[in-house]
Amino acid sequence: MSFTLPQQVKHLIEASHHVLICFRPDGGGDSLGTSMALKLFLEEKGEHADVVSTHFKCPTHLAFIPKTDSVKGSINNLHNYIIKANVKETGIDQLAYDIKNGELSIFISPQKGTFQQDDFTFTHIPYRYDLIFVIDTPDLQSLGEIYTQNSELFFDTPVISIDNDPSNEHFGHINLIELTATSSAEVLYHMIQELDEHAFNKDIATCLLTGIVAETKSFKTPHVSPHTLSVAARLVEMGAKREDIVEQLYRTRSLPTLKLWGRALAHLENDAALGLVWTSVTRDDFTHSGTAEEHLPAIIDDLISNTPEAKVSAVFYECPGNDGRVCALVSSEKQFDAKLLTKPFAPQGTKNQVRLEFMGKPLHEVRDLVVNNIKKLLAD
Template sequence: MLSSKQQAFELFNKSQNILIVLPANHTTDSLGSGLALAMLARELGKKTDLIAQEPVAEKLSFLPGLEMLKSEVAPLRDFIISIDTSEKKIKQLRYENKDSVLKIFLAGPDKLEQKDIRLDPGPFNYDALIVIDAPDLETLGQFYEKYTDLFFEKPILNIDHKSGNEYFGEVNLVEPTASSCAEIIADFLNSFFPNQIFAPIATCLLAGIIEETRSFQKTNTTPQTFNLASLLITQGAEKEKIVQFLYKTKPLKYLRLWGRLLSSLDVDREKNLAWVAIEPAEFEQLQPSFDDLAAISEEINDLVPQLNASILLWNDNSDWTEALVQSLKPELLQKLNLELGGSLKNHQVFFKITEQDLTLARANLASLINPLL
């Protein structure tokens, strides 16, 4: 039986028209991984679309290949109008598009009836889908909701490093021991396409690894991580540029967000929990990216010693509250993930709470967290 890596190669190699989809809230890891795969696919002569539903964070503006990103796709398939002409001949055909109505006129010696005409969906334009950094298809958000049929009719290569992945792909390149999706893809590309890894691809992958390991400081950093990072640098990855943009250069927007969240930081000293809430009006004004929120969540943990967890709550004028919990207690994160159906990644879990009011959402979440501490 072929290994999952070999199966991934077989599917990728035979597919000539590929759609790469990132989670609704993409990160440096998912974005860098997607860009690297898209650049490689195009280098190999494959038609490739890369979907990122959210704007790219300012700190990631240095990544090569951003011009390839799309928030929507061209029509996924044709719809075919079929007419049975075995007994009823068509002599003329014309159409008219007027007042938002397309009319098709058919002329012939015989009378056409409704039963003679059939409307069928044609095949999808893609050979395969690659889903990166998503534990389940629902994590893809509105894109999955809009094109659900596509995900059930075409083979999926599922690439992820989270232990909670649902293995929803025809091929599942899921490695929970890897630091990041970028590490998995770097290993995959060096195994099968080492001569096609040029500097922009290497830079995108190294950016994903550096962000997910917090510049190799997290416990998810392994000897394999260091080996692949070193190899990417020899292949042209711009490490200094990556570190400069990710850690040394803080955009003004990020500093404003950090200042706002710091001013509302509420530390429960009894439970060693740090709470931050962003009201809808503030969220609309600040327009934070998910990457920024995740980074600030980590910084709060560094700022306040001996925290059990930091919890960010926000509402973007939706009917629910979104939450990001950062903790070094895996049992806490796993429990929350199980209870609330979230997305677990490294030391963070992201989920939605069916409560619009942030105060009530905090109370509901505290009732789950407090007994676990």
């Protein structure tokens, strides 16, 4: 008899010793909340688990999520290397090492006799991770450097993909993809419910509810279903801190973020007939407000929350620093596909939010180029 997907997941978890959980670098509250909920669940089951996202830096408004300080920005120590010495005939009298000029020297003194060159071998043990979960990510390339610099790990290790996005490429060996779910957090809720309904605690519930609230803009998106509301109510019963989540995501804004929001409002433009809203942020705007690129997702959230007629929202910005990059964050409601709307510009992200990057073009030119392309497609 064949196993169901939850049974397959349970078997892989029980057989694993160290789990890697990863998500795309442009992931938001759903990516982070779901990943931390999974880490807490696995640790509750006695597993070791690491959460990694390329160049991760926790956004201020998501820092309340439990254990975010444990998320790493790269995969380190993937292998342990072993130098073996055959000491059956010689024994060991002294063992020491020294590092000088970037070289490691190991000094071994035998108790008797001498060592031969073939008494020594060099090898490495298998990968530290024996199971990988990829959260809220449409394809492996979207993981960035943690995939491109460790691609063999992903080829040689079982991968479980958890997502709710139809653009997911089903790259996992097991794919938990629920198109009717509002978020990856809702998908993970169902998985935990199947595997061990008694494993939920208040921190896991808070992480999952954060993912759902973030992805649905506090239950304002059109794809919220009665089942989603039922899941959210159940999570609150389990101890999820609903008021804290809403406060941190939507009611609490630092002074620098408010300053950046004011500058973004000053540049706000829209096409009401097409449901398109966009704004621009210059390098000077970042400098004068004391903010950085990490503050921009909050601007997108506020644009969507405060302009309900907007079907597609975009923020164009000059990247802090002087490398000449101009980028854009484009978000769309479920009935539109941000990837298709920005296809000529090599978008990175998901159907609902993408990031664009341009080199050598001024901000106004990038803005006009992308906005005109989106207008044309929305008008068709």
